[in-house]
Amino acid sequence: MKDYEYQAGFGNEFQSEALPGALPEVQNTPQHPPYGLYSEQLNGSSFTAPRSHNLRTWLYKIHPATMQGPSVPYTKNLRLVSNFLDEANVQISASQLRWMPFDIPKSKGVDFVDGLTTICGTGEPTLASGLAIHVYTSTSNMDNRAFVNSDGDFLIVPQLGILDIQTEFGKLLVQPNEFCVIPRGIHFKVNFVETLEHQYRGYILEVFGRHFELPDLGPIGANGLANRRDFLYPVACYEHIENVEYKIIQKFQGVLFETTKKHSPFDVVSWHGNYLPFKYDFSKFCPVNSVLFDHIDPSIFTVLTCKSETPGTAIADFVIFPPRYSTQENTFRLPYFHRNCMSEFMGLIFGEYEGKKNAFLPGGASLHQIMVPHGPDAQATAQELKRKDSNVKIAQSAMAFMFESMFMLKPTKWAMSLSDKLEKDYYKVWENIEILFDPSNRNAIPKS
Ligand SMILES: O=C(O)Cc1cc(O)ccc1O
Numbered sequence: 001m002k003d004y005e006y007q008a009g010f011g012n013e014f015q016s017e018a019l020p021g022a023l024p025e026v027q028n029t030p031q032h033p034p035y036g037l038y039s040e041q042l043n044g045s046s047f048t049a050p051r052s053h054n055l056r057t058w059l060y061k062i063h064p065a066t067m068q069g070p071s072v073p074y075t076k077n078l079r080l081v082s083n084f085l086d087e088a089n090v091q092i093s094a095s096q097l098r099w100m101p102f103d104i105p106k107s108k109g110v111d112f113v114d115g116l117t118t119i120c121g122t123g124e125p126t127l128a129s130g131l132a133i134h135v136y137t138s139t140s141n142m143d144n145r146a147f148v149n150s151d152g153d154f155l156i157v158p159q160l161g162i163l164d165i166q167t168e169f170g171k172l173l174v175q176p177n178e179f180c181v182i183p184r185g186i187h188f189k190v191n192f193v194e195t196l197e198h199q200y201r202g203y204i205l206e207v208f209g210r211h212f213e214l215p216d217l218g219p220i221g222a223n224g225l226a227n228r229r230d231f232l233y234p235v236a237c238y239e240h241i242e243n244v245e246y247k248i249i250q251k252f253q254g255v256l257f258e259t260t261k262k263h264s265p266f267d268v269v270s271w272h273g274n275y276l277p278f279k280y281d282f283s284k285f286c287p288v289n290s291v292l293f294d295h296i297d298p299s300i301f302t303v304l305t306c307k308s309e310t311p312g313t314a315i316a317d318f319v320i321f322p323p324r325y326s327t328q329e330n331t332f333r334l335p336y337f338h339r340n341c342m343s344e345f346m347g348l349i350f351g352e353y354e355g356k357k358n359a360f361l362p363g364g365a366s367l368h369q370i371m372v373p374h375g376p377d378a379q380a381t382a383q384e385l386k387r388k389d390s391n392v393k394i395a396q397s398a399m400a401f402m403f404e405s406m407f408m409l410k411p412t413k414w415a416m417s418l419s420d421k422l423e424k425d426y427y428k429v430w431e432n433i434e435i436l437f438d439p440s441n442r443n444a445i446p447k448s
């Protein structure tokens with residue numbers, strides 16, 4: 001059995017076996033699968049979804065997944081919200097919102113699941129409509145606990161600490177500047193590559209009942225942005241542990257439950273299919289942009305999209321702002337002043353974001369809602385108006401990202417109650433923008 005080996009290619013049909021010959025040949029449900037395994041199907045789309053969107057995997061397991069105790073409510077983490085239709089959970093705000101880096105608990109023993117806090121979202125999972133944005137702030141491993149989510153796919157962006165993720169299909173090592181997707185229904189457990197500080201933090205985009213796809217490239221052509229070959233999938237890696245208490249935390253209709261298995265849930269010896277977890281390294285992203293003038297819309301940096309029924313309008317786009325040359329003449333090159341029919345949630349993994357000079361910090365976040373004005377702060381604007389060069393490398397050692405959604409997002413009461421994190425005076429970053437207008441001078445520019 002091999003740790004951290006990968007197979008490459010977005011959306012491919014893969015197969016893997018941790019014992020020679022453990023994958024049945026030709027058929028899916030032989031009467032006697034190899035080594036006395038049980039066959040089981042995991043469907044990520046309806047049986048009848050068109051072939052282009054049909055997602056399913058066949059697993060060959062030591063124990064069928066049915067072997068577990070009753071589910072009982074799990075009440076240790078009440079900061080996880082999925083029902084945004086319930087007013088008790090949310091506090092709507094029309095302001096520009098920005099949070100300083102989310103605190104990591106002082107106490108040891110807060111694992112990935114107990115460290116989850118929902119920041120905003122919309123809809124609710126039972127109608128497969130909406131999304132949630134969470135952060136995790138954790139200090140310890142999951143050990144003999146696993147997580148399984150019936151509600152949606154988790155797109156996980158680590159910001160602090162390296163994730164050592166065991167899934168039913170094998171292991172993924174995911175570090176800052178990478179992300180992974182764990183589709184719904186797949187058991188996984190997050191351990192951390194231990195650091196002295198035991199401080200782990202990251203962001204999660206959860207889409208209810210939908211899946212992520214690569215964006216179309218249109219006239220960009222057949223290559224560029226996130227290329228298929230750079231998405232990495234695990235290889236089979238099982239553990240055979242009997243007579244243990246494995247606690248499975250289930251997110252189901254937005255609520256957490258707990259059940260117990262008397263064995264490890266990571267008992268998949270072989271598998272084949274296309275419904276799988278995967279990871280991607282942002283340094284593989286091939287940015288495309290304007291090479292003469294104007295600031296191109298940030299959709300040019302879309303890594304993955306979760307499409308809605310409306311063509312070109314995403315339930316959620318996952319966009320990054322990678323290191324790149326910015327080569328534009330006579331151009332206000334910063335992310336422009338903007339009112340959008342989409343919501344923009346942004347996070348910073350490391351470094352500094354071009355449009356925000358001071359208080360948009362790694363591990364923090366901003367939320368600029370539908371039609372809420374946003375853009376470069378006064379300081380960045382003043383600098384940009386003086387800039388002379390037309391070719392610079394930007395975001396050299398920085399990585400920001402955006403979850404952009406067609407939905408109006410509702411901040412949770414939890415997120416709005418973080419009074420020491422939520423900037424009260426965020427609006428002031430635009431207060432001192434110099435007013436240059438001079439009706440007698442068509443070439444008005446800043447005086448100093
Ligand atoms: O900084 C932002 O808020 C995101 C953003 C980026 C960009 O390149 C153009 C517009 C925009 O809102």
Ligand SMILES: [Fe+2]
Nearest residue numbers: 338340344374
């Ligand atoms: Fe914007």
